Amino acid sequence: MNNKLYQPLIFELSHSGRRGDGLPDYNYGSAGAALPSALLRSRAPELPETDEPTVVRHYTNSSNNNFGVDTGFYPLGSCTMKYNPKVNEAMVGRAGVSDLHPAQPAATVQGALRIYRTLEKYLAEVGGMAEFTLNPFAGAHGEYTGLMVIRAYHESRGDEARRKVIVPDSAHGTNPASAAMAGYDIVEVRSLPDGTVDVSDLRGKLDSSIAAVMMTNPNTVGMFERNIPEIAEAVHAAGALLYYDGANLNPLLGVARPGDMGFDVMHINLHKTFSTPHGGGGPGAGPVGVRAGLEKFLPDPRVVEKADGSLDVEFGETAFGRISSWLGNFTVYIKALAYILTLGAENLAKVGPLATLNANYVMNSLKDLFELPIPGPCKHEFVFDGLRDKSTGVTTLNVAKALLDYGFHAPTIYFPLLFHESLMIEPTETESPETLDAFIAVMRRIAEDASNDPDKVKNAPYSTPISHPDEDEAALSPVIKYADLCSSTD
Ligand SMILES: *Cc1c(COP(=O)(O)O)cnc(C)c1O
Numbered sequence: 401m402n403n404k405l406y407q408p409l410i411f412e413l414s415h416s417g418r419r420g421d422g423l424p425d426y427n428y429g430s431a432g433a434a435l436p437s438a439l440l441r442s443r444a445p446e447l448p449e450t451d452e453p454t455v456v457r458h459y460t461n462s463s464n465n466n467f468g469v470d471t472g473f474y475p476l477g478s479c480t481m482k483y484n485p486k487v488n489e490a491m492v493g494r495a496g497v498s499d500l501h502p503a504q505p506a507a508t509v510q511g512a513l514r515i516y517r518t519l520e521k522y523l524a525e526v527g528g529m530a531e532f533t534l535n536p537f538a539g540a541h542g543e544y545t546g547l548m549v550i551r552a553y554h555e556s557r558g559d560e561a562r563r564k565v566i567v568p569d570s571a572h573g574t575n576p577a578s579a580a581m582a583g584y585d586i587v588e589v590r591s592l593p594d595g596t597v598d599v600s601d602l603r604g605k606l607d608s609s610i611a612a613v614m615m616t617n618p619n620t621v622g623m624f625e626r627n628i629p630e631i632a633e634a635v636h637a638a639g640a641l642l643y644y645d646g647a648n649l650n651p652l653l654g655v656a657r658p659g660d661m662g663f664d665v666m667h668i669n670l671h672k673t674f675s676t677p678h679g680g681g682g683p684g685a686g687p688v689g690v691r692a693g694l695e696k697f698l699p700d701p702r703v704v705e706k707a708d709g710s711l712d713v714e715f716g717e718t719a720f721g722r723i724s725s726w727l728g729n730f731t732v733y734i735k736a737l738a739y740i741l742t743l744g745a746e747n748l749a750k751v752g753p754l755a756t757l758n759a760n761y762v763m764n765s766l767k768d769l770f771e772l773p774i775p776g777p778c779k780h781e782f783v784f785d786g787l788r789d790k791s792t793g794v795t796t797l798n799v800a801k802a803l804l805d806y807g808f809h810a811p812t813i814y815f816p817l818l819f820h821e822s823l824m825i826e827p828t829e830t831e832s833p834e835t836l837d838a839f840i841a842v843m844r845r846i847a848e849d850a851s852n853d854p855d856k857v858k859n860a861p862y863s864t865p866i867s868h869p870d871e872d873e874a875a876l877s878p879v880i881k882y883a884d885l886c887s888s889t890d
Contacts, residue, residue: 407465409882410448410458420452465865467809473835475762477781477812477824478572478620480650480672487742488675488735497734502726506712513711516703516727519737520687526748527646527666528659529689533698535728539647542667542686543578543614545699545723549665549690550612550641551582552697552720559639562611566640568597570621570816575614575645584611591818595621595774599631606638612665616645617658618779620816622759622826632662641665649673650828651756651780654749664691674736685732699723754829755780758836762827765840769847773819780828786821787850794850794857796821801867802849802860806842 450458468474474481492498500512520532536542547565554562565579566587576586587605590598596619606613613635617625625631635642644658644666650673652658658666670685671678678684690698700715700722713727740748756779763772763782770784786796800810800823812824827836850857861867 407458407461410450410455413450413454413458414448416449418449418451420450420455472807472809473827473831473839474809475811475825475827475839476809477622477783477826478647478815479678479812480647480669480780480826480828481678481809482650482672482675482828483830484675484677484735485739485742488738491738492731492734497731500730502730507710510711512730513703513713515734515737516730517705517711519733519740520703522737522740523668523687524689526649526653526657527644527668527689528657528661529666530659530692531695531698532687532689533702533723534685534687534733535699535722535724536667536686536688537724537729538684539645539667539669539672539686540574540578541723542669542688543574543643543645544581545686545688546643546665546667547579547582547584547612548699548720548723549688549694549697550643551584553641553694554611556697562609562640564609565611566602566605566613568615568619570595570597570619570818571614571616572620572645572647575616579612579614589613591619591621593774595619595623595818596625596627597631599627599634602631603634606634606640608639610635610638610640612641612643614643614645615663616648617661618648618651618781620648621774621783621818622776622778622781623774624779628661628663636662647672648780651752653752655752659689659691664694665689670732670736675739676732676735683729683732685729685736701727703727751829752780755827758827758829758831759825762825762836762840766843766847769844770823771821781824781826783816783819784821784823784825785819786823787847789847789851792850792854794854796823798857798860799823799843799846799850802846802857803842804861805863808839808842 469481469483496511500509506513516534520534523532524530533545536545554560563585564587565584566589567575567579568589568591570591579586587610589605590601592598597615602613613631615625615628615631617628619625632642641664642662644663646658646666646668649658649668653673665688667686667688668674670676670687676685688698696716699720701713702716704712704714706712743751759780759782760777763776763778766784769788771786771788772782773785774783776782787794787799796813800813803810811826812822814822815824816822827839846857
């Protein structure tokens with residue numbers, strides 16, 4: 401085992417009395433006496449005590465164990481790990497933005513509210529929707545918000561018997577989860593062999609108990625659902641609404657709009673299509689858009705334009721009140737707007753076609769060695785069903801781990817659930833031909849190694865701090881205390 405993992409904790413590096421600063425002791429005098437004694441510490445907090453170089457090296461070395469879009473190619477299908485432009489961060493760092501407090505009166509934050517409103521309008525334009533709210537904190541949170549909008553719509557019409565939501569079997573797990581959170585039962589609809597929704601199966605399941613149908617387009621196997629107008633008509637005829645999971649909006653940029661296809665409600669993952677960081681890189685945002693007629697069901701608060709041209713934050717009479725604190729994750733909106741303005745309409749329209757071109761290039765360069773269950777052409781991503789050579793026992797998990805030795809992040813594995821050995825690749829538009837070629841060369845080499853020397857691939861990776869953790873054991877009896885970890889590995 402590579403001992404890089406067992407970097408000591410900052411607490412283990414602590415030496416009593418060691419300091420990294422040279423500030424004089426400050427005597428608080430009688431200030432402490434003003435606090436109720438119940439709130440005062442009886443002993444000093446147990447903080448690590450180290451010198452400055454030790455602290456800096458500790459955190460710098462820890463950060464070097466991370467993999468991110470700034471360190472290497474990250475073809476994680478379904479997640480759209482596009483590059484996060486640094487100009488976005490520069491915009492957030494400006495004093496007019498970073499020094500704001502969310503409780504400031506609207507009159508003192510007119511610029512910030514203008515950013516907010518401008519982004520809402522741009523997203524409405526991109527989605528072909530009448531109105532957007534930026535409030536939700538993530539894609540899944542947007543799904544939940546959108547379904548609550550749909551629920552409020554049905555309730556406003558006294559149509560409360562609609563207790564079910566239809567979700568395709570290829571859907572992202574958040575779709576059924578969000579529908580269940582919103583109080584609905586889930587009905588699954590089948591996919592055809594080409595990965596698209598089986599429209600006749602869908603038709604058979606539409607009745608007056610259905611509140612909504614959730615669709616992703618392109619779907620989670622990277623195929624464009626060509627029958628949306630027909631589906632929209634059937635869904636609307638049954639009195640239900642059509643929800644667009646916008647996690648795969650990237651390939652549609654500049655090409656098509658969900659609103660024009662007949663979708664009623666949608667969300668956009670700003671950390672996917674609009675280049676804001678994912679996960680640990682920063683908070684997320686999942687703005688929700690609605691077609692005309694559904695605006696009044698959006699959550700509070702709304703940024704509204706007054707007759708004199710100024711902006712205000714308003715709490716209306718909406719059906720389910722707030723979905724987030726304040727106006728949501730404000731810095732994310734600045735980054736997304738910076739991205740839109742940096743690219744401009746003309747370049748934004750190239751994003752979808754380039755993401756599609758890159759995915760097809762990688763797919764076609766590897767399909768002689770990897771099983772391609774749905775032949776394509778694909779949109780922004782595609783799914784292999786493991787290696788073509790099935791004689792070696794080398795699995796998708798082995799291939800994913802082998803990639804790590806070459807400095808690439810693994811693609812998404814074992815999702816979607818339609819295939820046994822799913823390996824889902826999404827290169828995004830931001831990668832150069834050289835990067836794509838380097839990735840293709842490594843994937844080909846791993847496939848050839850798998851046939852010639854399967855154990856070499858099965859035992860990879862060789863260069864990472866951990867290579868083959870016991871994943872079942874980790875899930876069944878997780879060791880969550882550092883002290884237990886130390887005793888269990890001695
Ligand atoms: C990422 C994703 C989601 C969930 O979005 P989060 O922002 O991670 O909550 C939903 N559906 C699809 C298809 C996705 O790819």
